[in-house]
Amino acid sequence: MKIKFNWGVGIAIVIVIFFITVIVRIIISSTISVDLITPDYYHNELKYEQQIQKEKNTILLTDKIISVKENNKIVLKYPDFFKNKKVTGNILFYNPAKINKDLSFEINVDDSLNQSFDISQFTESRYIIKIDWQADSIFYYQEIDLNF
Numbered sequence: 801m802k803i804k805f806n807w808g809v810g811i812a813i814v815i816v817i818f819f820i821t822v823i824v825r826i827i828i829s830s831t832i833s834v835d836l837i838t839p840d841y842y843h844n845e846l847k848y849e850q851q852i853q854k855e856k857n858t859i860l861l862t863d864k865i866i867s868v869k870e871n872n873k874i875v876l877k878y879p880d881f882f883k884n885k886k887v888t889g890n891i892l893f894y895n896p897a898k899i900n901k902d903l904s905f906e907i908n909v910d911d912s913l914n915q916s917f918d919i920s921q922f923t924e925s926r927y928i929i930k931i932d933w934q935a936d937s938i939f940y941y942q943e944i945d946l947n948f
Contacts, residue, residue, distance in 0.1 A: 820830075833898075842941055854932070854941035865931055865943050872920070874946065878913040882935050889933030893946070907933050924948045 810848035858864065863879035878887065887909055901923055909915050929944040 809898060811888045854881045854939045857938055858940045858942050861940070865942055865944065866947055867929060869919070873904070874917045874919060874922075876908055876915045876917075876929070877930070877946065878915075880910075880913065882913055885935040887913075887933055889931070889940075892930040892932075893917075893922065894930055895923070896928065897925055898923075901925065907931075918947075922948060 810869040846864060860867075861879060863881065865879065866877050868875045868877060876891070880892060887907055889907045891904040891905045891907060893905075893927065903921060905915075905917070929946055931940075931942045931944070933940050
């Protein structure tokens with residue numbers, strides 16, 4: 801039995817190829833992770849005005865927090881402005897590629913206004929250091945890019 805190739809057979813082949821392509825794309829897209837920046841993204845959106853105020857307070861500082869890699873450690877150096885002030889808050893090392901690689905720490909500065917983190921805790925990737933802190937009832941927020 802020989803199939804004669806005509807317009808009908810050609811259209812049927814195109815439709816079958818189209819549906820196979822659609823099914824393959826659906827399977828591939830269902831395996832890709834689509835993590836939000838934070839699990840409670842919409843709740844945080846409501847607090848955005850407070851976030852803007854924290855960033856304005858940080859802009860008013862003459863010196864900002866800086867990150868330095870030294871001796872297999874990441875050191876966050878706080879400005880001298882915070883000397884003799886109680887600094888509290890948290891630090892999030894946000895990994896944009898994988899949400900399960902994020903690391904969170906409480907702020908615990910030493911006498912020289914530094915806080916160190918061992919590099920072995922991190923994977924070789926890009927991190928955004930999100931520092932949310934308070935000193936003398938004034939709130940601050942700063943982000944620093946970090947690449948390994």
